[in-house]
Amino acid sequence: MGIWQRHKRFDSSGSRGGKLHPAVFLGVTLLLSMSLGVLHNYWDSAGVANPVLSTTRTLLYPFQVASVNLRNSVTNLWNGFATGPRLVDENRELQAEVARLREENALLRSEAAEAVRLRETLEFTTKKPATPIVSRIIGLLPSPHFDTIILDKGSQHGIKKRAVVRTPIGMVGQVVESNPLSAHVLLLSDIKSRVHVVVCRDGKPLGYYGIVRGGGRDTPIQVMYLKREDDVRPGDTIISSGFGGVIPPDIPIGTITSVKEDSTNYLKTGQITPFAPQPGNLREVLVAR
Amino acid sequence: MSGVTHYPGRAAVFWLLLLFPILGGAQSVFAPGLHFFGGQPDFVLTLALVAALLTDAAVGSLLGLFAGLVSASLVGQAVGTFLVSRTIAGFIAGSFTERLYGKNWGVMLLGVFVGSVVADLLNGLATPRISLLHWLQSALVGGTMNALLAIPLSLILQRCGWGKRER
Numbered sequence: 001m002g003i004w005q006r007h008k009r010f011d012s013s014g015s016r017g018g019k020l021h022p023a024v025f026l027g028v029t030l031l032l033s034m035s036l037g038v039l040h041n042y043w044d045s046a047g048v049a050n051p052v053l054s055t056t057r058t059l060l061y062p063f064q065v066a067s068v069n070l071r072n073s074v075t076n077l078w079n080g081f082a083t084g085p086r087l088v089d090e091n092r093e094l095q096a097e098v099a100r101l102r103e104e105n106a107l108l109r110s111e112a113a114e115a116v117r118l119r120e121t122l123e124f125t126t127k128k129p130a131t132p133i134v135s136r137i138i139g140l141l142p143s144p145h146f147d148t149i150i151l152d153k154g155s156q157h158g159i160k161k162r163a164v165v166r167t168p169i170g171m172v173g174q175v176v177e178s179n180p181l182s183a184h185v186l187l188l189s190d191i192k193s194r195v196h197v198v199v200c201r202d203g204k205p206l207g208y209y210g211i212v213r214g215g216g217r218d219t220p221i222q223v224m225y226l227k228r229e230d231d232v233r234p235g236d237t238i239i240s241s242g243f244g245g246v247i248p249p250d251i252p253i254g255t256i257t258s259v260k261e262d263s264t265n266y267l268k269t270g271q272i273t274p275f276a277p278q279p280g281n282l283r284e285v286l287v288a289r
Numbered sequence: 290m291s292g293v294t295h296y297p298g299r300a301a302v303f304w305l306l307l308l309f310p311i312l313g314g315a316q317s318v319f320a321p322g323l324h325f326f327g328g329q330p331d332f333v334l335t336l337a338l339v340a341a342l343l344t345d346a347a348v349g350s351l352l353g354l355f356a357g358l359v360s361a362s363l364v365g366q367a368v369g370t371f372l373v374s375r376t377i378a379g380f381i382a383g384s385f386t387e388r389l390y391g392k393n394w395g396v397m398l399l400g401v402f403v404g405s406v407v408a409d410l411l412n413g414l415a416t417p418r419i420s421l422l423h424w425l426q427s428a429l430v431g432g433t434m435n436a437l438l439a440i441p442l443s444l445i446l447q448r449c450g451w452g453k454r455e456r
Contacts, residue, residue: 060359
């Protein structure tokens with residue numbers, strides 16, 4: 001016997017049973033949906049994790065990890081079959097070397113820019129940045145309209161909301177939700193993403209400020225609100241300015257590929273290519289503590 | 290028909306509840322690889338719609354709510370919108386089977402397509418993010434992919450014993 005059989009409106013004798021009308025059932029479930037939505041907003045504004053979503057994410061976590069492992073195994077198997085183990089090993093070594101050199105390059109650039117600023121201001125302070133958390137991506141762009149990724153580490157591992165997520169070569173996004181086992185990251189390409197930036201040339205900040213805004217999937221990332229008189233050119237690079245107090249300064253973001261005046265003729269808008277690889281090519285990221 | 294309806298048994302409910310997290314995990318890993326013309330399949334929503342088509346509107350709205358919860362957990366944004374849009378889509382898919390023969394392949398494809406497009410458009414209306422035309426294209430492409438996915442999922446669900454029978 002089915003578990004919902006007693007909800008049948010009419011039983012075999014024709015008498016009225018206890019089943020709700022489908023419209024009433026819809027009303028009840030909609031009320032429940034809206035209540036959960038409102039409660040989520042309330043908890044979010046209060047800085048408290050949504051217990052319903054946290055529980056669901058904890059339940060989903062092993063299945064996400066299993067899916068990623070399955071994908072990686074299939075990819076590795078295919079790579080091994082198609083190119084041979086020797087080439088895979090060589091490629092892995094070269095990729096590791098490139099990543100190390102890029103990281104070293106980014107660090108040197110950052111240190112050079114910092115040294116220039118320090119010389120200019122004559123404030124010689126020493127900074128020791130905290131070691132970032134290395135995290136694997138277990139979820140990628142689950143919806144076509146929301147550019148988010150899911151990391152395999154969360155608040156239990158020290159990942160906090162609003163932490164900057166990056167690769168050695170550039171910024172990827174920002175943590176928007178941190179659950180015990182996983183964290184959600186809003187990518188730079190998401191339409192809600194905003195980062196205050198400064199334009200650089202040859203590693204030196206030019207003092208031209210703008211805001212990097214995502215345009216959604218399949219749409220280029222833009223740097224907006226540059227002044228008309230700002231001498232911004234294709235090939236200039238963009239780094240975070242640190243204004244706003246959320247995202248620290250000097251995080252490389254991307255290269256300007258084109259610049260045009262907007263319709264008001266008072267401001268300029270540029271398109272940028274981010275330094276960080278496309279989300280589909282990302283496997284691990286670094287999360288600032 | 291004598292009028293007694295047998296809903297899915299406990300084993301079928303267990304398999305369905307297990308399929309939700311499995312497809313949730315697959316959604317966040319494999320679906321982006323199937324992103325074409327602005328749309329991509331939604332495994333979790335399709336599962337809820339197919340299961341709703343094999344039962345009725347009341348069960349459909351509950352399954353829609355469940356699918357919304359899983360999708361909202363994966364995306365991490367617009368939680369209320371995901372919950373409400375999926376609940377309505379599940380109800381619509383369930384209503385199909387009360388008025389048409391839900392196990393018919395044509396009805397199954399149409400039901401999943403309509404349910405997916407409704408869910409996506411409701412999402413677009415509640416949280417407008419891109420142009421309406423782009424959104425419509427994405428909804429139509431995603432709906433078509435979901436409809437194609439409905440056939441294997443329907444076979445799996447029926448194999449697991451999911452589906453309402455009149456005796």
